[in-house]
Amino acid sequence: MTQLFLEDIREGQVFGAPRYEVTSENIKDFAGQWDPQAFHLDEAAADGSFFAGLAASGWHTAAITMRLLVLGEFTPVNGIVGAGVEELKWHRPVRPGDVLTVRSEVLEVRPMRSKPGFGIVRMRTTTLDAAGEPVQVFTAPLVVRARAG
């Protein structure tokens, strides 16, 4: 695993990640802990709901995305550290049987005035289904340590 410093990261770089298979069991397990609503917990209740069938919590999709990001190709030396999310969109609900992966693209690299020796990498992270269609997209400013600093 290459430990990336700020100077190693360029606008336009793209980083891949492994895949994750979503099951009805892991949808219900996450929801039971963090988003206990009927349409994430029970097939019969979900059929008559807004989602018309069992759907993963959007926060589950976000958590899967973070796991894939951490296990993926983008490996900053200080870890993946974000101060927030500029915008996050769920394009469609994730369903049992979906196999997800993540693609991250560097939008901008700049030094951080408030924290010398670090910089901000603005990254757009897209979570894709098996057909390559986006299920979630977000942009986040990440804090990355500089080699010179």
Added chain:
Amino acid sequence: MTQLFLEDIREGQVFGAPRYEVTSENIKDFAGQWDPQAFHLDEAAADGSFFAGLAASGWHTAAITMRLLVLGEFTPVNGIVGAGVEELKWHRPVRPGDVLTVRSEVLEVRPMRSKPGFGIVRMRTTTLDAAGEPVQVFTAPLVVRARAG
């Protein structure tokens, strides 16, 4: 539990929620599944990290927030359904011993052109520590069913 329709929700309304105690065990458990980085998993490694001590994953803070929202006072008839997040900021890392709660304020209520019978409730949800200071803030457009539709 009052089931709220779009017509029951007004700009400026505030909804509370129960509390959640964060422990080093639940920080590590969440991180092991969804954000397996040393500063979320191991006290000794975390001491020398960017976070200078064990810190919850930001996605864990988000998941706790969703749980508290679902268990709280805001109870739309079709459940809490979001299409995304406009902006999410982590004001500080959440630590073992933090006791969190959630306060949600309605910023805007409007009918949904693309989906008759439903409306959008723009809600700002602030996650507060025991001192009442924000640890996370996000704004999200939620889909709520109208009584007349």
